[in-house]
Amino acid sequence: MNPNGREQTLVLIKPDALKLSLSGYLLSLLSESHTGLMITGSKIVNVSRMLAEEHYAEHAGKIFYDSLIEYIMGNIHFPDDPSKRRVKVLVYQGKDAVKKIRELAGPTDPHVARENKPGCIRSLGTVIPLKNNAGEIVGNRIDNLIHASASDEEAEREIKLWLKPNDIPPLLRAYPCIQSEEHIYYKDDKIFAKYEPGSICLLAPGDVVWESDWIALRAILEGSQPACPLRAIVAKYLINEH
Numbered sequence: 001m002n003p004n005g006r007e008q009t010l011v012l013i014k015p016d017a018l019k020l021s022l023s024g025y026l027l028s029l030l031s032e033s034h035t036g037l038m039i040t041g042s043k044i045v046n047v048s049r050m051l052a053e054e055h056y057a058e059h060a061g062k063i064f065y066d067s068l069i070e071y072i073m074g075n076i077h078f079p080d081d082p083s084k085r086r087v088k089v090l091v092y093q094g095k096d097a098v099k100k101i102r103e104l105a106g107p108t109d110p111h112v113a114r115e116n117k118p119g120c121i122r123s124l125g126t127v128i129p130l131k132n133n134a135g136e137i138v139g140n141r142i143d144n145l146i147h148a149s150a151s152d153e154e155a156e157r158e159i160k161l162w163l164k165p166n167d168i169p170p171l172l173r174a175y176p177c178i179q180s181e182e183h184i185y186y187k188d189d190k191i192f193a194k195y196e197p198g199s200i201c202l203l204a205p206g207d208v209v210w211e212s213d214w215i216a217l218r219a220i221l222e223g224s225q226p227a228c229p230l231r232a233i234v235a236k237y238l239i240n241e242h
Contacts, residue, residue, distance in 0.1 A: 007152070089162050091168060128143060156174075164239075
């Protein structure tokens, strides 16, 4: 549970759902009339490799990891049209938000979903065999249309990964925010308090930032160990940036 008692969860409508023109259907299933939940944040994201890798960090090194990254970036379903490589990001809020959305989404594996919970969102997905250079099947990639946070803790991590505070109206934010009091620049997986040639300005004085991000950034600048990886902080500020 977050400090102010608001229960929120993250939903990603993935590239395969967009390819199949299912986003409207999925939004209908997730609507307030079905769940009692309301949308508090929404955006369209061109998923960068950094963002994809941070989202799926727990799967790094697994046989399906590279394919999973290409999948969420939209490279697999839209190989010839980069402009269509996108994900719809939504934050839902209300009582039992995580539980309700996970219930509608269903089991992760579409085959299991069709067997055990026909009619759920992921029952419309598919499983793609992965082959090595010899043509042998070495694993599977699961194209299951939608991501839904698995717990309140995961919801906080994922919301803070995919959205900046200003992507959510102030009265609907679930997690503490503060205003930056200084500039912070980023270059080559490092941050700086002063401009370095070729660096990007992540934050300027007056910018609103998740308090936990600010604490982590200050720790890095002071040479301490942050509570979360730098790239997990940086990724959101580079969303839809060149």
